[in-house]
Amino acid sequence: MPFRLSHDEPDFEGRFGAFLDTARAADADVDEAAAGIIADVRARGLAAVLDLTRRFDRFGADENTLRISEAEIDAAIAGIGAPEREALELAAGRIRAYHTRQAPADALWTDEAGATLGWRWRPVESAGLYVPGGLASYPSSVLMNAIPARVAGVSRLVVAAPTPDGRANPLVLLAARLAGVDEIWRVGGAQAIAALAYGAGPIRPVDKITGPGNAWVAAAKRRVFGHVGIDMIAGPSEILVIADRDNDPDWVALDLLSQAEHDESAQAILVTDDPGFADAVAAAVERRLETLARRTIAGASWRAHGALIVARDLDHAVELANRVAPEHLEICAADAEGLAERIRHAGAIFLGAHTPEAIGDYVGGPNHVLPTARSARFSSGLSVLDFMKRTTLARMSPGALRAIGPAAEVLARAEGLEAHGLSVRSRLDAMNE
Amino acid sequence: MPFRLSHDEPDFEGRFGAFLDTARAADADVDEAAAGIIADVRARGLAAVLDLTRRFDRFGADENTLRISEAEIDAAIAGIGAPEREALELAAGRIRAYHTRQAPADALWTDEAGATLGWRWRPVESAGLYVPGGLASYPSSVLMNAIPARVAGVSRLVVAAPTPDGRANPLVLLAARLAGVDEIWRVGGAQAIAALAYGAGPIRPVDKITGPGNAWVAAAKRRVFGHVGIDMIAGPSEILVIADRDNDPDWVALDLLSQAEHDESAQAILVTDDPGFADAVAAAVERRLETLARRTIAGASWRAHGALIVARDLDHAVELANRVAPEHLEICAADAEGLAERIRHAGAIFLGAHTPEAIGDYVGGPNHVLPTARSARFSSGLSVLDFMKRTTLARMSPGALRAIGPAAEVLARAEGLEAHGLSVRSRLDAMNE
Structure with missing residues (x-):
């Protein structure tokens, strides 16, 4: 059975925390x-x-x-x-x-000290x-x-x-x-x-x-x-769907199963504000699991790692999603954009009932290589930046060196790096000759 | 003695390649x-x-x-x-x-299919x-x-x-x-x-x-x-100075020693188009090493890893610098900006004779946490981006789903991921009802 938890149950916090900490990676130590x-x-x-x-x-x-x-x-x-x-x-x-x-974009500017930077x-x-x-x-x-x-x-x-x-x-x-x-x-x-x-x-x-x-x-x-x-070390992947009662339970069930069918250690989580909707999605998942080609994998993932969580309201759902920091986040609710505004950690957000996560896997446009296993707390999906690197540029005019060089000399001395200081001093002395 | 090599010596390529491949990291396996x-x-x-x-x-x-x-x-x-x-x-x-x-900068746009992305x-x-x-x-x-x-x-x-x-x-x-x-x-x-x-x-x-x-x-x-x-796994750091004869050998010597005084495994490399200038810098380094407070460390670094390379011309110097992919690159030549334009790999570039690398260590403004040990080939210095992460956004209008959903369905089927395809199909069917 998937994990099930409602905000009004005793020790919601403790049990949600324990759920978050459950490791799914069963990688052999190779x-x-x-x-x-x-x-x-x-x-x-x-x-x-x-x-x-x-x-x-x-x-x-x-x-x-x-x-x-x-x-x-x-x-x-x-x-x-x-x-x-x-x-x-x-x-x-x-x-x-x-x-x-x-x-x-590249950048290059000259500041008030006369330093050209970029x-x-x-x-x-x-x-x-x-x-x-x-x-x-x-x-x-x-x-x-x-x-x-x-x-x-x-x-x-x-x-x-x-x-x-x-x-x-x-x-x-x-x-x-x-x-x-x-x-x-x-x-x-x-x-x-x-x-x-x-x-x-x-x-x-x-x-x-x-x-x-x-x-x-x-x-x-x-x-x-x-x-x-x-790039990144990919772990087992996950989806979290925030959906209110005004959604088709079968659509949401299929979105959850899209994740579950990848891998037995994948995770699919529904967070809703309506216990009846959670029941309906659970039933729809079971119905779909009867015929799905990859029902063995999807069923194992759903039973071991799936979750149905009833939040106090949609704001609470957003808070829980931030703690999960999911790779994929679907928001199926009237004010999806407003809720998304408060999401701090997610690899990709899919807004509205007509944006199943599968669109993002193939044809949406954004990358489907996304931070897994809660790493959206500190990393991003693959992008053009992963294949580029930035070189910083600096040119001091003689005036700029005169203005800020002495501070560099003081800090070099404080750090015990004499040649650093002398490399500035020799130029300043030459300018004063 | 520092490594010395001139473009007109036999097997310049082989010897330069061997120099590049010399490992400097002597980290214990801990x-x-x-x-x-x-x-x-x-x-x-x-x-x-x-x-x-x-x-x-x-x-x-x-x-x-x-x-x-x-x-x-x-x-x-x-x-x-x-x-x-x-x-x-x-x-x-x-x-x-x-x-x-x-x-x-954040981004959000709607494309011709009706997909809002960003x-x-x-x-x-x-x-x-x-x-x-x-x-x-x-x-x-x-x-x-x-x-x-x-x-x-x-x-x-x-x-x-x-x-x-x-x-x-x-x-x-x-x-x-x-x-x-x-x-x-x-x-x-x-x-x-x-x-x-x-x-x-x-x-x-x-x-x-x-x-x-x-x-x-x-x-x-x-x-x-x-x-x-x-962030990154820092290795031994290095500086490469490209300088023509119109430079003060003592300034360049101090810039090389600024790197050498950090650590015995640090590396300081001069690339010049003038053998006489290389001699003058070598002599200036030795003079400074007589009195420098950290002369033991700086001297050990210079003798073990330092290098004086005479290039055919400044274009050749740029080519060699690209192969080193240095953490710090100083360009002391009349057309420093023009030469820098052709540098493809460097953590930071310091332009002109009045921009000693020490300025960048302290007060220039750009970050001094830079990719070492040739990793400027694929990574950048520390920046604000290292403390941020990007979430991608997608919303399909019903029309957008109709336009691009069928392609997602085809690809999902081709990859054997039935639930992915059904999550799109169920929505398309509902729209056609």
């Missing part, structure tokens, strides 16, 4: 195994990558077949039907339009995008990672994707082509992350690695962080 | 030790923090003395002289003015700033970390700083007060990071941790990353 794989790839390069690919993906690639050729891509995508192709093109166009607006954004030169194999091999994720990189101006964009038994997902290949990916390598797991970070034979290293992955991939990303940039 | 300390603090909370503080800092704090009281701060800063106080105030004002310009920035609620004890206890770093957090709107700003033998640095306390820090705790090392991430007795957990630290602090930050946000 940190040492990942470290071993990284060391192997650094030591043996391509040979290690080929060995591990044979072992984990049952695929005997060699130096020439490790990269998926343009001809292979052509052949694979030729069989894709028009509806799928058009849907991916529509999604790519909308994602590109949204992310193009994120391009940051900053300038430049793209990361090369980026590697990890695409999981198996169940979670999603073409939509390729678009969501690759398009912001291209909009940022990344010049070399690489995909690493395991191809279990040598089979690649044609829609993933099409998404990579639509997004302008330059190279696709048939390699997965920690060995893919190691190859992207340090290079391996024909796989040249990249500067930044993004994309979701299993526990090995996550552990490897944590390990290579610092040598290259990484 | 990952397991840090993990043990984090586990101890999570299990025993305050008791563990007090035990570790007694052991590592020789300071027997209890629950009441672990936090530095306002009265203690008042007493400590009363003895600070006017020049130091005024210099810190000038620095704080300039840093605040620069960072205030970084406040990001994003919104909100501050992280609480942030913890680590301030090292001992040699590297720098008041300027307190300003550089705390002011962007305050400008971002962080509501609770906490400092953790070891106080070896119970002694706190008065200038650090003054900087914390000027920057508006709310709490200062006498705790250092991995135990400080654990307490900030998970809480320990009176130390409530924070959402984001920033600030420099030794190998234990770095390992602990890497471990808690994901549960809380962190």
Whole structure:
């Protein structure tokens, strides 16, 4: 049964707090195994990558077949039907339009002291995008990672994707082509992350690695962080729906199940101000669970991690949502915008009953790579900024150095850094000569 | 002797590449030790923090003395002289003015499909700033970390700083007060990071941790990353100076030594187009090393990691600088701005002969927390954005859902996510009824 709690029950606070603290990540501790794989790839390069690919993906690639050729891509995508192709093109166009607006502005100004200051954004030169194999091999994720990189101006964009038994997902290949990916390598797991970070034979290293992955991939990303940039460490994902009684319980049930069907450790939470509506949604979820293709996964997620919470009112619902800091937040109520205004922590907000979270997964435009497991408290979804970096600029006129240099000298002396102080003093003395 | 290389020597490329690949980080592998300390603090909370503080800092704090009281701060800063106080105030004002310009803009628009899209920035609620004890206890770093957090709107700003033998640095306390820090705790090392991430007795957990630290602090930050946000993993820092012959060799020598005096693993590199100028700078460095207070550290850094590189011309110098991706880049040449335009990777650029890097360490305005060890290829200096996060917004009108919903449905089906598709379909069907 999903967790159920109402504001008028005894110890609501304690029980809500305990619910929040329940860990959902059941990741195996594979940190040492990942470290071993990284060391192997650094030591043996391509040979290690080929060995591990044979072992984990049952695929005997060699130096020439490790990269998926343009001809292979052509052949694979030729069989894709028009509806799928058009849907991916529509999604790519909308994602590109949204992310193009994120391009940051440079700045340069001269202040009253005569100091010219500013900053300038430049793209990361090369980026590697990890695409999981198996169940979670999603073409939509390729678009969501690759398009912001291209909009940022990344010049070399690489995909690493395991191809279990040598089979690649044609829609993933099409998404990579639509997004302008330059190279696709048939390699997965920690060995893919190691190859992207340090290079391996024909796989040249990249500067930044993004994309979701299993526990090995996550552990490897944590390990290579610092040598290259990484996006975030993705945890189990969640949705929180705030809905009042003026909603269709079946729509809300399907939105909850959209999250639950991803993964047994996913979490779907309804917060409503009406106990009768909570009952109706619970019933609708059970009805849908009877026929849903992924009912085993969705049912396990719903029973283990699902929640129906009855808040005092919609303001209370907003407060509870802030404490959850959900990856996805739907607000289905008359004044959705007014309630959203007071949300401080959420990866993405979907406003109104006609904005199911699934729209955001595919065609809305905003990124679907979002902070999970309460990390919306301190991080943001993937964006163009993740593929750019800022250089600060400063030029002192002689007058500016005269005005603020002495303070730098005082602070350098206070910190015991004599050369710092002298580097300012030698210039000031020359000006006074 | 510092490394010396000229463009006209045989195998310039190979030798420059080998120089780039030379690792300078000699951090002990303290990952397991840090993990043990984090586990101890999570299990025993305050008791563990007090035990570790007694052991590592020789300071027997209890629950009441672990936090530095306002009265203690008042007493400590009363003895600070006017020049130091005024210099810190000038620095704080300039840093605040620069960072205030970084406040990001929200956006909201409606596109031709009828989808209202956008994003919104909100501050992280609480942030913890680590301030090292001992040699590297720098008041300027307190300003550089705390002011962007305050400008971002962080509501609770906490400092953790070891106080070896119970002694706190008065200038650090003054900087914390000027920057508006709310709490200062006498705790250092991995135990400080654990307490900030998970809480320990009176130390409530924070959402984001920033600030420099030794190998234990770095390992602990890497471990808690994901549960809380962190800034970057700082490595040994570096400066690269591009200077032509029309510069004072002594000024450039002092700028190189400003970096070298920080730390034996720091790196100072001159790239010039004139071999005679390289000789003159080398001689000036040696002269200054005779008298510099920190000549042991600066000399060790210069001999082990320093470099004098003679480029073909200033364009070649720019190309080499891009390959180094230095934390600090000074450009002392007539057309500094023109050369800077082609720099793709650098944490901060200092333009012209009157902008010694030391100005940027203290009073320039831009942040001095910058990407080290070539990570300017993929990351930026600390900024207001590090203390904010972005929530994306989406609202579909019924018409927008009709226009783009079917594509989402197609993609959901292609990815085998039936509930995703049904969440769109159920709404479309209701509209058609």
